[in-house]
Amino acid sequence: MPNTPSRREFLHLIAVGSAAVVGARFLRPGAFGQTPAQGAPRKLGVALLGLGSYSTGELAPALQLTRRCRLAGVVTGSPGKAEKWARRYNLPKKNLYDYGNLEQIADNPEIDIVYVVTPPALHPEFAIRAAKAGKHVISEKPMARSVADCDAMIAACRDARVKLSVGYRLHFDPYHQELMRLAGPAGMGPFTKMSGDFGFKMWGKQWRAEKRLAGGGPMMDLGIYVVHAACLAAGGVAPVAVTAQEAPKKRPDFFKDVEETMHWTMEFPGGAVCRADSSYVHNANRFRADGPHGWIEFRDNAFAYRDIECRTSRGPLEFDPPVNQQALQMDDFADCIVSGRASPVPGELGCRDIRILSAIYEAAATGQRVVV
Numbered sequence: 012m013p014n015t016p017s018r019r020e021f022l023h024l025i026a027v028g029s030a031a032v033v034g035a036r037f038l039r040p041g042a043f044g045q046t047p048a049q050g051a052p053r054k055l056g057v058a059l060l061g062l063g064s065y066s067t068g069e070l071a072p073a074l075q076l077t078r079r080c081r082l083a084g085v086v087t088g089s090p091g092k093a094e095k096w097a098r099r100y101n102l103p104k105k106n107l108y109d110y111g112n113l114e115q116i117a118d119n120p121e122i123d124i125v126y127v128v129t130p131p132a133l134h135p136e137f138a139i140r141a142a143k144a145g146k147h148v149i150s151e152k153p154m155a156r157s158v159a160d161c162d163a164m165i166a167a168c169r170d171a172r173v174k175l176s177v178g179y180r181l182h183f184d185p186y187h188q189e190l191m192r193l194a195g196p197a198g199m200g201p202f203t204k205m206s207g208d209f210g211f212k213m214w215g216k217q218w219r220a221e222k223r224l225a226g227g228g229p230m231m232d233l234g235i236y237v238v239h240a241a242c243l244a245a246g247g248v249a250p251v252a253v254t255a256q257e258a259p260k261k262r263p264d265f266f267k268d269v270e271e272t273m274h275w276t277m278e279f280p281g282g283a284v285c286r287a288d289s290s291y292v293h294n295a296n297r298f299r300a301d302g303p304h305g306w307i308e309f310r311d312n313a314f315a316y317r318d319i320e321c322r323t324s325r326g327p328l329e330f331d332p333p334v335n336q337q338a339l340q341m342d343d344f345a346d347c348i349v350s351g352r353a354s355p356v357p358g359e360l361g362c363r364d365i366r367i368l369s370a371i372y373e374a375a376a377t378g379q380r381v382v383v
């Protein structure tokens with residue numbers, strides 16, 4: 012009886028009153044992605060490019076849990092970091108690259124995927140170079156600073172016959188999968204009224220406040236999550252038009268060439284509307300979608316790695332034990348490569364979001380309603 016829920020799962024199923032939990036059982040760490048299967052095929056090798064906080068704190072630990080891929084190498088601008096990572100993760104010297112010799116990765120059969128985890132301005136260059144070296148590519152979000160750059164990344168991967176996906180980890184999170192399910196015909200949706208706010212108080216100087224590297228301010232870094240969730244809540248469609256206002260700056264000396272807070276509205280086909288905010292001067296992490304047949308509310312940690320607080324009009328929602336979103340995301344990409352299946356988070360989806368963000372910036376700059 013492999014699909015019979017345990018007592019705990021059964022009780023939870025009743026509490027939630029939703030079929031979603033049954034699906035979520037297949038996403039649990041123990042069920043997928045975390046325990047190596049007996050006689051499993053070779054795990055694909057991932058090289059993390061850019062060893063900053065996300066690679067260090069989330070992706071490398073997640074790669075210790077993956078079932079279909081593993082941390083096989085690194086690409087870094089710092090020889091000291093390469094040595095440290097080699098010691099910590101037992102990486103052979105031949106799998107350590109710097110930004111200058113990335114092309115040599117073409118000759119390394121142990122590395123199948125290059126995961127680009129640098130500031131957004133550098134995603135296109137590294138993604139294109141990795142593709143030309145014959146490696147599949149994951150680009151972190153936001154995919155690039157412009158639609159033209161996204162198009163160039165997509166073209167390079169297509170020409171090199173490698174796969175390209177974006178680090179949209181939430182597609183593999185059970186709460187966000189439930190949002191997608193509820194937005195579909197078998198759920199409550201599509202939803203018609205959405206709202207969201209994602210922000211944190213930024214203090215120390217970093218690339219996120221530099222337009223040259225980040226492409227923009229909190230809209231690029233955080234607002235993109237609200238945009239993406241709203242598209243899911245609207246039934247998987249992009250908005251037809253946007254309006255936006257940049258809030259007056261409280262710290263203009265710090266946020267010199269990027270917005271500090273953005274308010275924006277998205278109008279979806281069929282009339283659904285999302286009103287949203289993103290900011291580097293207030294803390295927020297919430298999302299809500301309402302429709303004629305019910306609602307779903309991410310009260311806190313809506314876009315976080317863990318501890319998402321969520322309920323629906325049908326009752327509280329709780330998936331237990333927690334999943335590792337990044338492990339599931341990378342395992343799914345490895346499976347796409349091996350099976351030939353298309354990624355659910357391809358470059359085209361990343362590009363769509365950059366198109367929406369560009370329209371929001373244009374709307375803020377012109378004060379006009381901008382058709383996407």
Ligand code: NAD
Nearest residue numbers: 061062063064065066128129130131151152153178180218
């Ligand atoms: P970070 O500043 O901690 O790390 C950036 C890395 O890029 C560093 O190792 C840095 O040395 C390297 N780098 C290479 N060239 C650089 C340059 N010219 N200027 C600055 N750094 C340079 O940043 P991070 O938080 O790790 O973010 C990296 C990427 O990951 C960004 O695209 C970010 O949006 C994304 N990210 C995604 C998530 C997620 O949940 N999917 C979470 C955090 C960050």
